Amino acid sequence: MIDEVGALMREAAARAILPAYRRLGADDVTEKAPGEVVTVADRQAERILTDGLTRLLPDSQVVGEEGVADDPATLARLDLPGPVWLVDPLDGTANFASGREPFAVMVALRRDGVTEASWILDPMADRLTVARAGVGAYADGVELRAPAGAPPVAALRGVLPTRFLPPPVRAAVQARAARLGEVLAGHHCAGREYPDIVAGIQHFALFWRTLPWDHAPGALLVGETGGVARRLDGSPYQPADGRAGLLVAANEEIWHTVRETLFSGVDPTAPPDGVVGGDGPAPDSVG
Structure with missing residues (x-):
């Protein structure tokens, strides 16, 4: 299904995301949580992906960002046996809504609690990065390896x-x-x-x-x-x-x-507190 999922992601980008880029109206962007926006493109792309992924694997479940925002109980599907799709229909929504890059479409396939494969699409560059557990990772078919060694x-x-x-x-x-x-x-x-x-x-x-x-x-x-x-x-x-x-x-x-x-010398760990949100709207950085 590697190629089929990639094609589906490109379809979602072509139908829902790219036509809306820098063309969003005032009613096309809403706040789903304090400081966190969602657009019509997010929702349409998730619908396209959900429909297509469940056709590829009819016995699968989908845990999508917008689906969980609408119904938090959907998140419990993550622990179900069998195949579960994780879907981020438009990562970097704040960038997208502001008319700037980057933004991405991301999908992962988990089975019985193990991530088996993942896809990251850069819609603007039409660059698809794919990883398969135990097989490797590829960008548009070219094998990827992280740099070896550590600089000072x-x-x-x-x-x-x-x-x-x-x-x-x-x-x-x-x-x-x-x-x-x-x-x-x-x-x-x-x-x-x-x-x-x-x-x-x-x-x-x-x-x-x-x-x-x-x-x-x-x-x-x-x-x-x-x-x-x-x-x-x-x-x-x-x-x-x-x-x-x-x-x-x-x-x-x-x-x-x-x-x-x-x-070093600091305890940076956090106790369990449910699934904690993503990196949210434009987090500040040191520097």
Whole structure:
């Protein structure tokens, strides 16, 4: 189904997303939560994806961002046996609604609690990145591998949004970020952050809120290229795990270096508190 899902995502982009880009009217953008917008393109794209994915796997369930926003009980499907699709119909909605890039379409297929495959589409570049558990990751058919080795701490660059960090964690990050080479502004779009890590454009990214549709696709992508996506206590990222805090890095050495640099002597872990939201509207960054 690798090609079929990719074709479906491109169809959703062509029918729902690209025609609306920079053409949204006042009634086409609404606030679904304080500070978090949704557009008609998000909703239409999710309908197209949901219909198409359930046709591909008639016995599957769908957990989509907008479906959960309308009915939070839908999130319980994530733990059901059998195949479950995770759908982010338009990652980076705040960017899209403001008429700027990047934004992405993301899908992941989980079966019995394990992410088997993921797809990330950049609609503007028409670039499709695919990962399959135990097989590898590819961008438009070209195999991807994360960069090996770790530069010195003073040469590492990555994204450190601080908006949602608890005060002690925020204070630690702000005080220690200068030890790193460069803190980037970030894209406010997980569908770009993860591919940028694999491509070597940045070495790491810190996320605090971790909705499954925002991070399951990218976590598999990074893992299949030799990278690491882990909770701040070092445990692997699991989409159904409701804890906050996620550090993603191009490889194991970089992950440990960034973790030690930012959080040595600090407990950055968060107790379970349900599934915590995605990176939300334009999180601020250190720097």
